[in-house]
Amino acid sequence: MTRCIYLDHNATTPIDPRALDAMLPYLREACGNASSKTHAFGWQANEAVEKARAQVARLLGASSREVVFTSGATESNNVALIGYMTAGDPSLLKNKHVITQQTEHPAVLDPLRVLERQGCEVTYLQPDEHGQVSVNQVRDALRANTALVSIMAANNEIGVLQPIEAIAAVCGEAGVLFHTDAAQAVGKIPIDMKGTGIDLLSLSGHKFYAPKGVGALVVRSRTPRTRLSPILFGGGQEKGLSPGTLNVPGVVGLGAACEIAQEELPEESARLIALRERLYGALGSGLDGVHQNGHPTDRLPGTSSFSFEGVDGAALLISLNALAVSSGSACSSGTSDPSHVLKAIGVSEQLARSTVRFGLGRFTTEEEVEEAARQVIGAVKQLRGRRL
Numbered sequence: 185m186t187r188c189i190y191l192d193h194n195a196t197t198p199i200d201p202r203a204l205d206a207m208l209p210y211l212r213e214a215c216g217n218a219s220s221k222t223h224a225f226g227w228q229a230n231e232a233v234e235k236a237r238a239q240v241a242r243l244l245g246a247s248s249r250e251v252v253f254t255s256g257a258t259e260s261n262n263v264a265l266i267g268y269m270t271a272g273d274p275s276l277l278k279n280k281h282v283i284t285q286q287t288e289h290p291a292v293l294d295p296l297r298v299l300e301r302q303g304c305e306v307t308y309l310q311p312d313e314h315g316q317v318s319v320n321q322v323r324d325a326l327r328a329n330t331a332l333v334s335i336m337a338a339n340n341e342i343g344v345l346q347p348i349e350a351i352a353a354v355c356g357e358a359g360v361l362f363h364t365d366a367a368q369a370v371g372k373i374p375i376d377m378k379g380t381g382i383d384l385l386s387l388s389g390h391k392f393y394a395p396k397g398v399g400a401l402v403v404r405s406r407t408p409r410t411r412l413s414p415i416l417f418g419g420g421q422e423k424g425l426s427p428g429t430l431n432v433p434g435v436v437g438l439g440a441a442c443e444i445a446q447e448e449l450p451e452e453s454a455r456l457i458a459l460r461e462r463l464y465g466a467l468g469s470g471l472d473g474v475h476q477n478g479h480p481t482d483r484l485p486g487t488s489s490f491s492f493e494g495v496d497g498a499a500l501l502i503s504l505n506a507l508a509v510s511s512g513s514a515c516s517s518g519t520s521d522p523s524h525v526l527k528a529i530g531v532s533e534q535l536a537r538s539t540v541r542f543g544l545g546r547f548t549t550e551e552e553v554e555e556a557a558r559q560v561i562g563a564v565k566q567l568r569g570r571r572l
């Protein structure tokens with residue numbers, strides 16, 4: 185068997201060796217707690233954290249004081265959604281309205297369900313067949329009591345990009361706060377918070393070559409309306425919004441990953457788009473009945489989702505045992521329900537069950553893509569042949 189090829193970069197990415205090198209001193213001798221104010225170990229840790237804060241801010245066109253380090257995008261989303269909606273008086277939730285869309289990650293949908301149970305109203309916009317919601321849909325859904333709009337920047341299963349800048353502008357005009365779960369987008373596509381009306385942005389380190397267990401919530405301070413209440417309580421770190429001892433090595437890795445992404449993004453995205461199109465081309469010329477899910481061009485550089493007519497996705501994944509790919513999202517795998525994302529964009533249940541996501545990344549080579557295409561074509565032909 186050939187070595188397993190890693191094509192699951194939407195589930196998680198390997199650490200960039202340069203980010204790891206930046207972290208190592210903080211896993212070894214530089215062991216200080218960033219909150220320790222009485223000795224050099226603490227000062228050194230704090231300095232490293234503040235450097236990383238500036239690196240995150242620079243990548244996103246934010247300022248350092250707007251960056252709150254968290255354990256990842258799940259925590260960031262919970263703090264943003266629950267922290268904003270329950271700030272002040274939670275009993276006011278009954279009169280509040282939130283707009284989101286059906287294909288969000290569970291880390292947005294689940295906290296919103298919690299708010300709904302407490303009396304908040306939530307509108308789930310239906311995306312079009314490409315997976316996009318439009319500015320007009322958002323505008324039409326706005327009500328007098330709408331407090332927050334949350335639309336992801338890029339989808340984790342099908343890679344489609346949402347028009348978040350235009351949506352943020354409409355929200356700004358209406359005086360409604362705009363949050364985006366940008367876990368899949370940060371480091372992959374340019375995002376400039378200064379030039380746009382994004383008020384709250386969630387990101388996750390392990391989706392762009394930093395380690396697992398670290399992320400950030402960026403809270404624009406230009407909007408005085410952005411008052412968040414904590415959802416966890418403790419030592420008051422990160423302005424009280426993510427209390428607990430900071431994950432200094434993780435934060436340092438996140439900062440380094442941001443700096444690398446900033447420098448290499450244009451070149452890397454061009455390379456990944458070419459590789460992604462090469463995969464699509466190879467599968468399309470080797471097989472009939474291949475459907476690409478999501479938008480043909482408004483998509484993440486390295487992400488493809490394909491449905492293969494006439495094959496069962498689970499059987500296909502088993503025969504693709506030398507490829508690390510996924511049937512959809514790692515977060516909903518383990519259930520046999522077809523993906524809520526594919527369902528929302530109108531993919532039939534049968535085709536949804538024959539879907540494979542290919543997530544190419546920074547270290548994916550041309551040879552790996554060619555080899556992956558060969559293996560997929562062989563496996564699909566074999567499975568289709570077996571059925572006849």
Ligand SMILES: *Cc1c(COP(=O)(O)O)cnc(C)c1O
Nearest residue numbers: 256257258289291340367368388
């Ligand atoms: C991975 C992911 C998350 C969760 O991020 P964690 O850092 O693993 O908590 C949230 N939203 C999207 C879109 C993701 O892809």
